[in-house]
Amino acid sequence: MKSSFEVLLNQFLSSFSNALAVSFNSVEISISIEGGSDVEILRAYKDIPMLSIDENFTTSFSFIIIESGSIIVFFIDGVHFISVYTQDKEPNKELAERMYYKFYEKFKNEIANL
Amino acid sequence: MKAQKFFSEVRSNFTDILYSGMILNSEIKLDKIDPNLDADDHEALVMRLYFLASNPEKEILHLINQYEEEKYLYMMKVSKDVWIFILSRNKSFAKFHFYVKFLLVESKLEYSPEEEIRLPEKEESEKIASAKRIQDMILPDLNETLSKFRLHEFFYQPQDVIGGDWYWIKNEIDETWIVIGDCTGHSVEGALASISIISILNQVYNKDLSPHMLIKYLYKSLEDIQKQQIEKGYGIGCELIVMKFNHKINEMIYSGTGLPLYYLSKGKLKFNPTRKAILNTQKILRYLRSRKIRMKQGDAIFTHSDGLADQFGTNGKKFNKRTLMSILSDQDSPTLSGIIEAFKNHKGNEPQTDDIVSLFLKI
Structure with missing residues (x-):
């Protein structure tokens, strides 16, 4: 049975147009949750958002543009992050922001229960 | 661009x-x-x-x-x-x-990355040239300070423009003190280390000391100064040889850590290695002693930092101490120029492995 966090993560993935994979990682919690196809790309680039965190934990977004598409990273409280992989060469920043504000509180609540 | x-x-x-x-x-x-x-x-x-x-x-x-x-x-x-x-x-x-x-x-x-890379290098080379001028000011004038010796030959060639090898000379009334050193690191790092060591040496030097006591005081001061750095896992290391010549009685007293001393007398060569302090400083210092050599007119001494013997040649092998010894013992009247010529032939177009300082003296 899927946890409520996995359900939310999949809901996030399906709401994000062109998204192929999603993952949750954190520098504070040792739980990694993945969903969708091409998750290995997110695994391969996991260290980039991990080390994109600034010293004041104020990082909110990272966009990593690679040959095969883009990885959009949403940070929650500067230490937890949700990465989304799309095949878009230019990441849709407006969509990313909309999704961020829509799901921010939900993710924050779920993370508190992990 | x-x-x-x-x-x-x-x-x-x-x-x-x-x-x-x-x-x-x-x-x-x-x-x-x-x-x-x-x-x-x-x-x-x-x-x-x-x-x-x-x-x-x-x-x-x-x-x-x-x-x-x-x-x-x-x-x-x-x-x-x-x-x-x-x-x-x-x-x-x-x-x-x-x-x-x-x-x-x-x-x-x-x-053009190549073009861009040259930019900082140019700026860097100017800084290095300034650093070289400073290092040159600290290193003594050999013709002036070694004038009491019948022959003196010197070879000083840092791997970069500046380096961690150094020499220090002090003339007293009937005596000449010569210290040759090899600090850890090359280029700017080595040069800074050598300047620090020379500065400490100037502080601890006393003409009445024996060479091994001068080394002990030097290492002790160095250890005190960099105690915190050593705890963090880094610090200045230096191998050296201290030679004290008494021109009145043709006597040399020497002591060293790491740098060897070759003594040539009437065509016979004696190789005197010194223990590497870097391996176990405390133990080496405890047993460090000065040795005395009564020299005769025409006798010569030769010493060098490890950069000379460790130089790789076109054959993929080091120049090594054995080659140096065979040059010194095979030739009737060996000179440093001859050694350096052999060194250059061995090195060919291979890059220089380390800083080099070498001294050949005849009394």
């Missing part, structure tokens, strides 16, 4: 930019535009991201990092090992992205 040209273009065209920079072969070149911004705060993040992004297993073209609400760090890969980055308050990087592309491609201002 030169980095400075790029920076001035960015300055005049993008008002929202706080700073811009380039990373060339792991070296950051920063142009701080906003005078109120402490760019150092961000440099660590820039370098962290650069090292991740330049990992050959990754195929990152560019990345954007948003933080502190209104700060956006944009990094763009120009070519292998070359990245451009800006920190801006404006999150739209499209204009910048296309502008950089235009500068680098459309305008035919092809980016």
